[in-house]
Amino acid sequence: MTNEENYWNDSLSEEVDADVFETERTCFNYKCNHCNTIFLSFADNKITKCIMCNEDDIKCSSSIESVNVFAIAFAKVLNDFINIYKKKIFWNPLVPIKFKRKKIIYSVSKVYLPAFLSNINQKGLIHFIGGEKETKEDKRVETKRYNVVERVYFDYNDILINTISKLDDKVFQTICDYDFSNLKEVDSSDDLEISYLVKDIDITDVSEKTRGRIAKQTISIAAQNVPHSLKKLKADETSITFANTKEVYVPIYLLNVKYKNKLYQCIMNGQNGKFHFDIPIGIIETIIFSLIIFCLVFLISFLIVYFL
Numbered sequence: 123m124t125n126e127e128n129y130w131n132d133s134l135s136e137e138v139d140a141d142v143f144e145t146e147r148t149c150f151n152y153k154c155n156h157c158n159t160i161f162l163s164f165a166d167n168k169i170t171k172c173i174m175c176n177e178d179d180i181k182c183s184s185s186i187e188s189v190n191v192f193a194i195a196f197a198k199v200l201n202d203f204i205n206i207y208k209k210k211i212f213w214n215p216l217v218p219i220k221f222k223r224k225k226i227i228y229s230v231s232k233v234y235l236p237a238f239l240s241n242i243n244q245k246g247l248i249h250f251i252g253g254e255k256e257t258k259e260d261k262r263v264e265t266k267r268y269n270v271v272e273r274v275y276f277d278y279n280d281i282l283i284n285t286i287s288k289l290d291d292k293v294f295q296t297i298c299d300y301d302f303s304n305l306k307e308v309d310s311s312d313d314l315e316i317s318y319l320v321k322d323i324d325i326t327d328v329s330e331k332t333r334g335r336i337a338k339q340t341i342s343i344a345a346q347n348v349p350h351s352l353k354k355l356k357a358d359e360t361s362i363t364f365a366n367t368k369e370v371y372v373p374i375y376l377l378n379v380k381y382k383n384k385l386y387q388c389i390m391n392g393q394n395g396k397f398h399f400d401i402p403i404g405i406i407e408t409i410i411f412s413l414i415i416f417c418l419v420f421l422i423s424f425l426i427v428y429f430l
């Protein structure tokens with residue numbers, strides 16, 4: 123939210139200059155002293171709790187910022203989140219009653235999450251050990267091993283990379299299948315309810331992380347070409363390069379519930395409604411629910427035997 127160089131890498135900045143028009147508003151910067159998350163809001167009413175950890179130890183300062191970002195618009199509304207929350211948590215008999223009693227359902231944050239959108243190329247050599255089982259004349263089974271080298275050259279387009287360290291990558295991946303054809307320049311003065319998380323991971327720091335994510339796919343495809351029944355990865359000598367990397371903002375609904383000193387994260391994709399909810403399971407509730415089911419099954423079986 124500083125200037126357009128932040129949204130696009132250097133190679134693309136020239137293209138963007140022509141399109142960017144800037145609006146200036148008072149921007150409120152919040153820093154959480156508990157988890158170090160920084161987020162911005164353009165709403166005048168003060169936010170009192172951190173949108174990531176729900177603690178109230180946050181500091182606010184204001185500045186004037188340009189508010190144009192490249193983002194995917196929200197297609198889901200707050201009620202969509204609340205309906206899923208009720209279905210998955212409120213009506214779930216295994217969720218502890220104390221957890222349900224927390225009146226947090228309406229403190230859901232509408233958030234733009236910064237991420238890198240990038241095309242990634244992976245190329246190089248992957249070494250496998252292939253194996254074939256052979257039955258000898260004396261019926262002994264021996265495994266014959268072969269060294270197999272696969273040369274790969276793969277292009278992955280529109281890979282979205284999380285730049286918020288507080289958000290678990292595995293969680294992010296379960297909800298991040300956005301449709302980027304709707305990516306456009308958004309003026310955040312349109313919707314003051316939205317908070318903007320500020321990235322705390324740089325593209326250079328996420329390169330290894332991203333490599334791990336796409337390498338799995340590359341290796342499994344390359345392994346299909348190994349002409350042996352047994353195959354094992356020996357060494358990965360590939361390199362990856364990023365191209366057309368740009369900073370984009372993707373819409374999410376975020377709710378963090380603190381319960382028994384643990385943070386339960388409920389997150390929903392604001393474009394397609396895909397969600398991931400961390401749900402606590404209560405021991406007492408599980409026992410009671412199991413007993414009810416047992417009694418019901420017992421009663422029905424008894425009635426069937428008695429009346430038939």
Ligand SMILES: [Zn+2]
Binds near residue numbers: 155157172174176
């Ligand atoms: Zn925090």
